[in-house]
Amino acid sequence: MKAAQARAATLVEALPYIRRFADQVVVVKYGGNALAGASDHDGLALFAQDVVLMRQVGMRPVVVHGGGPQISELMSRLGMQPEFRDGLRVTDAGTVGVVQMVLTGQVNPQIVAAINVHGPLAVGVSGGDAGLIRAVARDERLGFVGDVQTVNPTILRRLLDDEFIPVVATVGTDDIGRPYNINADAVAGAIAEALGAAKLVYLTDIDGLRRVVDDPSSLIRQTTPDELDELMADGTIAGGMIPKVESCVHAVRAGVGRAHILDGRIPHVLLLEVFTDEGIGTMVVGER
Numbered sequence: 001m002k003a004a005q006a007r008a009a010t011l012v013e014a015l016p017y018i019r020r021f022a023d024q025v026v027v028v029k030y031g032g033n034a035l036a037g038a039s040d041h042d043g044l045a046l047f048a049q050d051v052v053l054m055r056q057v058g059m060r061p062v063v064v065h066g067g068g069p070q071i072s073e074l075m076s077r078l079g080m081q082p083e084f085r086d087g088l089r090v091t092d093a094g095t096v097g098v099v100q101m102v103l104t105g106q107v108n109p110q111i112v113a114a115i116n117v118h119g120p121l122a123v124g125v126s127g128g129d130a131g132l133i134r135a136v137a138r139d140e141r142l143g144f145v146g147d148v149q150t151v152n153p154t155i156l157r158r159l160l161d162d163e164f165i166p167v168v169a170t171v172g173t174d175d176i177g178r179p180y181n182i183n184a185d186a187v188a189g190a191i192a193e194a195l196g197a198a199k200l201v202y203l204t205d206i207d208g209l210r211r212v213v214d215d216p217s218s219l220i221r222q223t224t225p226d227e228l229d230e231l232m233a234d235g236t237i238a239g240g241m242i243p244k245v246e247s248c249v250h251a252v253r254a255g256v257g258r259a260h261i262l263d264g265r266i267p268h269v270l271l272l273e274v275f276t277d278e279g280i281g282t283m284v285v286g287e288r
Contacts, residue, residue, distance in 0.1 A: 125155060202244050
């Protein structure tokens with residue numbers, strides 16, 4: 001009886017959040033690290049359940065995914081040596097082919113298939129489809145590494161209006177159709193801005209942002225763009241977290257309601273964040 005009452009209490013707790021976010025867009029960046037993270041449960045299957053439940057209660061989820069570990073793994077199998085500069089993968093003509101192969105041919109179908117176990121819901125797209133992501137080269141020394149120049153969300157809006165869940169692979173194209181490898185964190189933020197999302201969620205392999213990297217008790221539960229600017233300036237936030245944090249900061253300042261950094265290895269972490277009072281991970285808000 002107590003277990004049943006606890007389940008009922010959880011449903012009641014979720015009700016105001018279901019009402020609040022009905023018909024609202026939620027962009028979820030599912031990181032390659034979360035996909036590859038070691039755990040005893042099938043993290044992708046649980047993630048798919050969360051996304052489907054969000055859709056069934058009236059929310060409009062969009063999934064944006066990376067695939068860094070999977071790209072490096074295939075490069076290694078092909079005898080190619082990954083090279084990074086300032087945290088970015090140097091992407092020559094051969095490497096960009098591997099990036100396309102992994103993101104659009106492996107990771108994207110894997111996520112789409114996991115969601116579609118629950119019904120014909122997910123549709124895979126890449127940044128080149130219908131001009132979704134227009135890219136511009138970042139630095140000639142990095143080869144085919146791009147930044148987001150523009151986002152044309154027309155194809156995403158049409159899919160959402162038809163009650164599909166778009167799953168976006170982050171390969172963009174320039175004005176003559178050349179493919180570019182684009183940081184998935186930046187793409188997720190840009191798509192959230194273009195769609196006027198209520199939430200932007202990053203699922204990765206850490207529990208959130210910490211004031212002291214090695215101290216779990218220093219987890220930052222709630223913060224603002226101004227505070228994050230200070231933490232990046234003094235070096236508290238550094239390395240691979242910078243693209244995520246910069247995307248959170250830019251998105252919230254551009255009107256996205258909330259941004260979250262969560263540990264994608266935790267079972268049903270999306271539901272815990274979206275539908276419970278306590279929440280989990282780090283939340284970025286416009287102001288306290």
